Amino acid sequence: MKVAIGADHGGVVLKEILAGFLSGRGYEVLDLGAYDTQPSDYPDFSKAVAEAILQGRAERGILVCGSGVGASIAANKFPGIRAALCHDTFSAHQGVEDDDMNVLSLGGRVIGPELAKELVLRFLSAKFSGAERHTRRLNKVRDIERLYEKAEG
Numbered sequence: 809m810k811v812a813i814g815a816d817h818g819g820v821v822l823k824e825i826l827a828g829f830l831s832g833r834g835y836e837v838l839d840l841g842a843y844d845t846q847p848s849d850y851p852d853f854s855k856a857v858a859e860a861i862l863q864g865r866a867e868r869g870i871l872v873c874g875s876g877v878g879a880s881i882a883a884n885k886f887p888g889i890r891a892a893l894c895h896d897t898f899s900a901h902q903g904v905e906d907d908d909m910n911v912l913s914l915g916g917r918v919i920g921p922e923l924a925k926e927l928v929l930r931f932l933s934a935k936f937s938g939a940e941r942h943t944r945r946l947n948k949v950r951d952i953e954r955l956y957e958k959a960e961g
């Protein structure tokens with residue numbers, strides 16, 4: 809599976825650990841920066857990861873900022889991106905199974921690397937169930953996106 813990963817300065821250390829970990833597990837990792845701890849802006853990395861998914865260069869994305877909040881807020885501005893901040897393993901897989909989450913956001917200043925490794929594995933190995941009730945709810949989410957795309961057009 810191709811996985812896009814990005815982080816600002818608050819998440820870059822954890823991002824580096826996760827990129828290496830996932831490569832070692834056989835994932836094809838598209839590392840979209842940052843590549844150092846110089847202050848940077850989380851929306852830039854949310855955009856890079858979101859576009860990689862929307863353009864088909866990656867199937868899933870992982871974002872890391874200090875808290876995981878800003879990166880997920882920015883990623884969710886892209887229609888078709890379903891990002892969530894998950895620091896528990898249940899949400900990391902259930903968010904995919906029920907909600908078709910395609911970006912996992914993490915807080916590099918909140919959780920440690922071992923929990924983060926578990927979270928990314930649970931996220932990446934999960935699959936959307938396709939159950940009728942979940943598909944219906946996702947379609948309503950898409951309807952909301954379309955409604956406001958038109959309102960701004």
Ligand code: RB5
Nearest residue numbers: 818873874875876877878
């Ligand atoms: C950067 O200081 C910090 O605000 C950012 O990494 C993130 O936590 C935002 O949500």
